[in-house]
Amino acid sequence: MPRPPVVRLERVSLEFEGKRALTEVSWRVREGESWAMVGANGAGKTSLISIINGYRWPTTGKVEILGRRFGEADLRELRTHVGLVSAYLEDWIPPSEKVVDLVVSGRFGATRVWKPLTREERAEARSHLRLLGCEEHIDKTISQLSQGERQRVLIARALMSEAKLLVLDEPCEGLDLGARESFLDGLSRVAAQRKRALVYVTHRMDEIPAGFSHALLLKEGMVLAAGTIGKTLTSANLSRCFGLAVRLQRFDGRYYAILGGRGAQPKRTNAL
Ligand SMILES: Nc1ncnc2c1ncn2[C@@H]1O[C@H](COP(=O)(O)OP(=O)(O)O)[C@@H](O)[C@H]1O
Ligand SMILES: [Mg+2]
Known part of the structure; x- marks a missing residue:
């Protein structure tokens, strides 16, 4: 099945x-x-x-x-x-929390781990942090990180869970x-x-x-459109979605919206 x-x-x-x-x-x-x-x-x-x-x-x-x-x-x-990461979540993380502890806490669905970490837990936290390009922060505290680094640590925390x-x-x-x-x-x-x-x-x-x-x-x-990204994320659909003439360009796997319909001079890039 x-x-x-x-x-x-x-x-x-x-x-x-x-x-x-x-x-x-x-x-x-x-x-x-x-x-x-x-x-x-x-x-x-x-x-x-x-x-x-x-x-x-x-x-x-x-x-x-x-x-x-x-x-x-x-x-x-x-x-x-279900793991949730948003720009506002980090508000309830204690600033003195160590990165490795916060990541491992994801496994327990809590914000704190009240016991010494096992070697296996630490190794797993390290591998998730490595995937997100923040392995070097493993022993820092949350207060020592920038907002972007915190966001990546929160993803590593979600990866530690069963989500x-x-x-x-x-x-x-x-x-x-x-x-x-x-x-x-x-x-x-x-x-x-x-x-x-x-x-x-x-x-x-x-x-x-x-x-x-x-x-x-x-x-x-x-729902205006839903499906595989190549078929769904088109200039026509985006124009309907935002009620504006939008031209969508794809470059290196990423997407860029340019205001103004096909043939129009771009007015502003990355407006959307
Ligand atoms: N707690 C709420 N009480 C009343 N209206 C709400 C509440 N949350 C969202 N809305 C309304 O529901 C609609 C969708 O909001 P939202 O889901 O936040 O949109 P988005 O995340 O796409 O900006 C909006 O019209 C918003 O005003
Ligand atoms: Mg919203």
């Missing part, structure tokens, strides 16, 4: 005080797929991932994570299979160019492993890591 999808949404809608944030969203994410979720501000991206994370309940529709239906499975247990799905909500917010590129490189390597499904939320095309396999375009709470 084929394994169930990591995420299966069937006609999921979400209302806030009578206002629709999501309308009949159906979506499947399978093992090892890496999805870019794209949409303008207010399109419903954060609402959608908060449902996947088990932090919100849909108003109508069906949600299954790893083959288990929300409502039947214990939400807390399901959450241990089959890693969700990243606009993780490049506030990162400068160098930090962002190091972060995206690390994420490309995680995607290439295909061990976990990734859902990466952004409204900027140049922040989609190279090698991502799929894209979901959201507009006003509805």
Whole structure:
């Protein structure tokens, strides 16, 4: 029997005080797929991932994570299979925490490990940090790291867990160019492993890591297009998604949006 999808949404809608944030969203994410979720501000991206994370309940529709239906499975247990990384998460990490301890804590679903680390735990933490290009920080404290380094450490922490799905909500917010590129490189390597499904939320095309396999375009709470990235992330779809004439260029596996339709002089690069 084929394994169930990591995420299966069937006609999921979400209302806030009578206002629709999501309308009949159906979506499947399978093992090892890496999805870019794209949409303008207010399109419903954060609402959608908060449902996947088990932090919100849909108003109508069906949600299954790893083959288990929300409502039947214990939400807390399901959450241990979903790793979340966002620019705001780091607020609750104690600054004096050591990097290696924080990474290993991912295995236990806690922010602190209250016991000496085993050699095996330390070696595994080191290998995840190496994948993300921050092995040299293993014995530093969180307070000694830049924001971009912290973001990469948080991904290493998620890799230490059993999470089959890693969700990243606009993780490049506030990162400068160098930090962002190091972060995206690390994420490309995680995607290439295909061990976990990734859902990466952004409204900027140049922040989609190279090698991502799929894209979901959201507009006003509805799915405008979803599927393999080459077929979905097109100039025509993006123009509809953002309500602007956009030309999408692909270079070295990455995407760049240029304002102005085909044949128009580019007005501004990387505006989206
Ligand atoms: N807690 C909330 N209460 C009321 N409305 C909300 C709440 N969170 C989000 N919304 C509304 O839901 C819609 C989608 O928001 P959101 O999912 O945050 O979009 P995105 O992440 O794509 O910017 C917006 O219209 C937003 O104003
Ligand atoms: Mg959001």
